[in-house]
Amino acid sequence: MDSTAIDRFEANRSRLASLAYRLLGSAADAEDAVQDVFLRWQTADREHVEVPEAWLTKVVTHLCLDRLRSAQARHERAAGDWLPEPLLEGDPMLGPAETFEQRESVSVAVLTLMERLSPLERAAYVLREAFSYPHAEIAQILDITESASQQHVHRARRRVTAERRGDEVDPVSARRIVEEFFAAAASGRTERLVAMLTADATAVSDGYGLASRLLRYTTRERVASYVRAGFKPTPQKRRLAGGTLVFHVALVNGSPAVIAVTNDRIVGAVAFEVRDGKVAALHGIAAADRLVHLNRTWQQHKPDAPVLSAW
Template identity: 35%
Template structure:
C-alpha cells in the first residue's frame, strides 16, 4: 500500500462523520458530497503527517468549505435554500442502513433543518460545529473571523432560535406510525373532523413542488387549513402511501402509477402532528433512491 492509498483509507474512516457535518450545514445531500470531496482534495495537498488530529482537522475543513458555500449563495443572490425544503434522507420503515444512520445521528429531522436554514452562515457554523459535534469555540473562531467569545455568542443566538422554533418529536416511533397511518386513512376517506383531531392547532404544512413546476414552496398554517389541504391527498390511498422513515421519523413515500410523487415527513409532538413537510419536486425526487420503498 502506497502513501496515497493509506491516506485515502484514513479519510474514508471519517467520511460518514464529515457528510453528517456537511448535511447539517447545507441541507443538501448533493452539496454535502461536494463539500466532503473538497475536503479530500485539500487533504491530498497537505502534509498529513503534520496533522495531529485528522478527524478534528477534517471537520474544521468541511466546516470552512460549507461556510464558503453558504456565503456564495448569498453573494450570488441565488434563491435562498429556505425557498425550498432541505433534502430528505429516506429509509425503509424497518430502519436506516449504516450510512444513513451515521448521517442522521442525533435525529436531525426536517423540522430542525428548516430552522437551521433561517440562521446566518456564521450562526449555523457555530451551532452545528459546537452543539452538534462538540468542536471547541477556539477552533470555530478562526473560521468565522471572530474571537472565541464572539463565536460563543453566535452559537447562543442560534440555539435560542432553534429551541424556540424546532419542535421536539415524540420518541415512540411505533406511535408515530399509528398517527401517520390514521392521517393518511382519514385523508383518503375525506374525514375532515378526524384530520383536525390528529393535528396540533398550530400545525404547519410545507409543500415544495419545485421551481420547474411553477409551484415552489408553499406553507399552510392551522389545523382547519391543513386539514382542508389534506383532503386533496385523497388520491393517496393506503395502498399508494408506502411507509418510510424520513430523517428518522415516520413518513410516507406516495406513488402515482407506481412512480414516486411525493415524500412526506411528519413531526409529532405530544401525540399530535405539529409539522408536515412534503417534497413533490419531480427533479429532486428523481435524485433520491426510493426503489427500496416502492418496489
C-alpha cells in the same frame, strides 16, 4: 497519494458527509463538498498536518460556509423558499444519533429552521449540538473567538427552540398517528383530519416541484383541506406521477413520513412533526431533484407493507 493517506480520508468520509449535509441540507451538495475536500487532501502538505481529522473538519466546514454565502445559494434559499433533501432511516449521511440533540439537528423541521440562521450560527450550532465539539475547537474551526462561538450557539439554539413545533416521539407511536392521519386523508374525512391537528398546525409544500414558491398553510382547516386535496386521486395526478401510486410509512430524517411510490420510484415524501399525540406540522417534498438520493437508498430498502396500494 499513498494508501495510508487515502485510508485516513476514507475513515473520515461518513463523518464529513454528515457534517456537510447538516450544514447544507442537500445530500448532493454534501457529496460534492466531501469530494472537494478529498481533492484538497490529495494536494495538501500532509507531513505538516498534525491532526488530520481536525484539518478535514475545518476544510469541509469552510467549503460549506462558502456555499451558503454564495450568491446562488442566497437566491435559491431566499425568503425560505427551500426545503431540505430528505434521507431515509439508516442512511449513513444522517450521522450520529445517540442524543436527542443529534437526532433533532438532522430533522426536516430543524434543517428548515436553520435556513433562518446566519452561516456562522448554523455552523457553530451543528458543530456543538450534533458533533459535541467544545467551544475552543469550534473557534479554531471557524476562525472566531471562543466567546463568539458561545454567542453563535446561544442565538441559534434560542431561535431553533422557539420555533420548533414537534416533540420527539417513539417510532411506534409516531407511525400509528401518521397511519391514522393518512387513513383519514384518503377517506376524505376532513373533520377527522382537523381533529388530529394541533391548534397551531402548519403545512409547507413545494407544490410537486412545479410552484415558483413554497405553498404554506397556517390554520387547521386550511391544512386539512390541503392534505385532503393532496391525497385525493385524480387522472391528472396519476399522469404527473407516472402511474398508479403506492403509499408507505417510513422514517425520514428521524421523523415519520408518508412516501409515495410508483414503479419502485419515489415521487413524493411528506414528513410529519408530532406533538402531544397530534400532527403539528407537515413538510411535503416532491421536486425531482430533491428526491434523487432518497430514491437511490430506497432501491436498497425493504419497506413495510404499503398503507395504500391502489391510489
